Amino acid sequence: MNDCQNVAMREALPELVHGALPEAERTRVLAHVSGCEACSGELAIVRAVVTLATAPSIDMATISAAIPPYASSIRHRPFYVAHLRLAAALLLGAVGVSALVVEHHSTGTSMAVQTTGVALVGTSDLSDAHLEQLIQSMGQLEAVPSAEPEPVTPVVFEGDAS
């Protein structure tokens, strides 16, 4: 038996048998099959295979009963870890690590600001272990004094009675 050259028609045969074709398409395919020996033969094969496919009897009640209740597979972090992250974020933002050096000059006051930048790390990028380590290390930091202040020369305003 030669194959029909109309591949689209041949490929529609399973959908035809399963009733999955829109009405207009179904009419077109049936009209083609009625005049095509090759497609008529293939359609008979498709119908035979579907007939052969008897579903074995299964116990659906047992299957349904075996299904466990829904449990999210998304790992929820412990309550305190979420708050630990928030605390770390606030701490990093507030500290900023800046050292102010104030220089008093006779002609005025200028402030030389030295800042030590700290890269603000997104805490969500840190693992729990790294986060706890960071919190602990920050707790051990001592306030590092700025450079010893220069002695301030008092300015006396003339005419000051006191």
Next chain:
Amino acid sequence: MEVTADPVAEPSDTELIRRWRGGDGVSATRLVERHAPAVARFVATSGERDSVDEVVQDTFVRAFGAIDTFRGDSAFRTWLFTIAKRLILDRRRSERRSRNVSSVEEGDAVTQFDALDAMVADESLLRVHRALHSLSPKQREVFTLRVEQGLSYKEIADITGSTEGAARVHYHNAMRAVKEFLDE
């Protein structure tokens, strides 16, 4: 004219899954009723007629246990077939290890197909059944998924780990082989 939703329209698989996640156990039952027969046919066609109940049950237990991994890119039924296929392959590997049988074909379902002979009374149907038996495992798998289940080539490719093009080729080669067998 007010348009109202069809009150008897069946909820979609996605909607039933959503309801089940929300604690509605009946939705799981409805999904089982909707898809278990097709999964059972797939398992039986794959050569596991003796353990259909067990494989189908394992399939649904696995599926619902891993429901959060179902992204909805494929149809729920296609996903179930994929799980069932993996379970069948795992069982066969396990059986091979325990029986110490070497290099068994993936589609090794000879005894299962022979047993079906006794069930088919119609001579013409029997010939078609034997024609399917003569196909290569891959051809038989693709052919039965396309014809029995009415799956698209994309769905078949997802289940078999192949491509749409390869699935199409396997299907047409299988159809040609069946016709040649019947013409003999």
